[in-house]
Amino acid sequence: MRTPAPDARPVALTIAGSDSGGGAGIQADLATMTAHGVFGTSAITAVTAQHTRGVESSFALPLEEVEAQIEAVTGDFAVGAAKTGMLATTEIVQLVADQAPAFEFPLIVDPVMVASSGDRLLEPEAERAYEDLLSAATLATPNADEAEVLSGIEVTDLESARDAAETILETGVDAVLLKGGHVPGETVRDVLVTADGTRTFEHPRIRTDATHGSGCTLASAITARLAKGEPLEVAVEGATDFLARAVRYYSDVGEGHGAVNHAVELRNAAAREPTAEAVQAVVDRFVAADVSGLVPEVGVNVVGATPYAESIAETAAVEGRITRTLDGVQPNRGVRFGASSHLADFLVSAREYAPDLRFAVNCRFDEDVERALETLEWPVAETDRSTDPADVFGDRETRPVAVIDRGDVGKEAMTRLVAEEPETLADRLLTLDAEVKE
Numbered sequence: 001m002r003t004p005a006p007d008a009r010p011v012a013l014t015i016a017g018s019d020s021g022g023g024a025g026i027q028a029d030l031a032t033m034t035a036h037g038v039f040g041t042s043a044i045t046a047v048t049a050q051h052t053r054g055v056e057s058s059f060a061l062p063l064e065e066v067e068a069q070i071e072a073v074t075g076d077f078a079v080g081a082a083k084t085g086m087l088a089t090t091e092i093v094q095l096v097a098d099q100a101p102a103f104e105f106p107l108i109v110d111p112v113m114v115a116s117s118g119d120r121l122l123e124p125e126a127e128r129a130y131e132d133l134l135s136a137a138t139l140a141t142p143n144a145d146e147a148e149v150l151s152g153i154e155v156t157d158l159e160s161a162r163d164a165a166e167t168i169l170e171t172g173v174d175a176v177l178l179k180g181g182h183v184p185g186e187t188v189r190d191v192l193v194t195a196d197g198t199r200t201f202e203h204p205r206i207r208t209d210a211t212h213g214s215g216c217t218l219a220s221a222i223t224a225r226l227a228k229g230e231p232l233e234v235a236v237e238g239a240t241d242f243l244a245r246a247v248r249y250y251s252d253v254g255e256g257h258g259a260v261n262h263a264v265e266l267r268n269a270a271a272r273e274p275t276a277e278a279v280q281a282v283v284d285r286f287v288a289a290d291v292s293g294l295v296p297e298v299g300v301n302v303v304g305a306t307p308y309a310e311s312i313a314e315t316a317a318v319e320g321r322i323t324r325t326l327d328g329v330q331p332n333r334g335v336r337f338g339a340s341s342h343l344a345d346f347l348v349s350a351r352e353y354a355p356d357l358r359f360a361v362n363c364r365f366d367e368d369v370e371r372a373l374e375t376l377e378w379p380v381a382e383t384d385r386s387t388d389p390a391d392v393f394g395d396r397e398t399r400p401v402a403v404i405d406r407g408d409v410g411k412e413a414m415t416r417l418v419a420e421e422p423e424t425l426a427d428r429l430l431t432l433d434a435e436v437k438e
């Protein structure tokens with residue numbers, strides 16, 4: 001028999017409703033906990049028939065069954081943190097409020113009242129019972145509408161958000177994270193208020209309605225991080241960053257707006273090795289074909305971004321670039337993440353507007369290259385220091401495959417090729433090389 005190799009992980013608990021649509025509720029919570037390396041347990045309060053367009057029906061479980069689930073989990077597991085989501089009825093809110101003082105772990109209360117589709121998920125009478133539950137909680141995570149219900153203060157800006165959060169603190173909850181997603185503006189500001197003060201977490205707003213599951217995902221990310229032992233502010237910062245990516249790279253599922261992507265970080269991490277291998281394969285083709293004729297003074301680099309890359313650290317490139325040798329071209333060192341600065345920065349900026357672009361290579365620019373590009377009739381864009389990447393990559397119809405920079409005093413002229421796939425990138429450079437040699 002084989003020796004088992006147990007994997008001990010922190011445990012988190014979600015007390016929430018089931019979303020048959022998978023984006024929100026228990027399904028979002030468990031996926032988010034898994035994505036954080038935490039073992040997720042659950043107590044289901046209600047079953048909803050739901051999809052990306054709305055809630056078709058909702059059925060609250062008998063109180064004893066909710067209680068039995070919470071007791072089953074807390075009586076056996078070393079729960080590190082718990083969260084509540086949809087609690088559906090006054091009785092369930094009251095049940096959790098009665099149990100919460102005995103919890104030996106932090107409790108995050110996401111006071112779910114209305115789904116992003118506009119459908120109610122809590123009976124209106126239950127709103128008052130939340131005060132009891134909050135008195136035993138570590139953190140409440142209301143959105144602007146829920147904060148208004150809980151505090152009586154309409155949240156329209158930072159100041160009213162702080163006022164509402166401070167009013168909610170009077171219930172006895174240790175901290176309030178008032179989420180800014182529902183407050184208009186180019187920047188989303190989530191305000192964390194505790195007895196010690198206020199801290200704001202800012203993210204550029206993402207132009208999408210695919211926010212189904214965002215509240216559940218944020219609260220679960222905080223819960224998972226607290227279960228792992230992160231201090232509250234660190235957990236909130238990490239969780240808001242996690243959600244920003246989950247929204248930008250949302251799951252385009254269902255006929256409605258889609259759902260947040262709980263797996264982005266996991267998938268991005270898993271894509272690192274294949275991305276580095278793809279860059280290496282492109283480099284190998286350039287070495288085999290000997291692209292010496294296209295190598296500029298500064299050398300050639302090949303950069304590959306993981307599918308959800310937003311920083312240079314998430315791009316792989318040749319350390320020391322590819323340079324000319326006596327017989328052909330050679331990479332100076334291996335492929336490593338964060339090895340390129342210029343070309344990687346170019347690719348990361350392009351990805352702000354063309355997020356499916358994943359690979360780039362730079363090469364020489366001169367009259368021969370310009371002539372070859374004209375013959376090939378590729379879409380070409382021209383940039384200089386002042387060009388905004390939005391103008392180059394913003395429109396999918398006119399997206400260039402080559403971007404030329406004619407250079408400046410002390411700055412070598414350069415061609416950059418981009419592609420969605422590594423093979424396409426290599427084909428393009430080799431085609432250009434052949435055309436230049438014509």
Ligand SMILES: Cc1ncc(CO)c(N)n1
Pocket residue numbers: 016017018019024025026048050085086112114115116121212213214215216
């Ligand atoms: C089950 C469930 N919980 C929470 C939300 C909030 O989005 C939802 N839509 N469905």
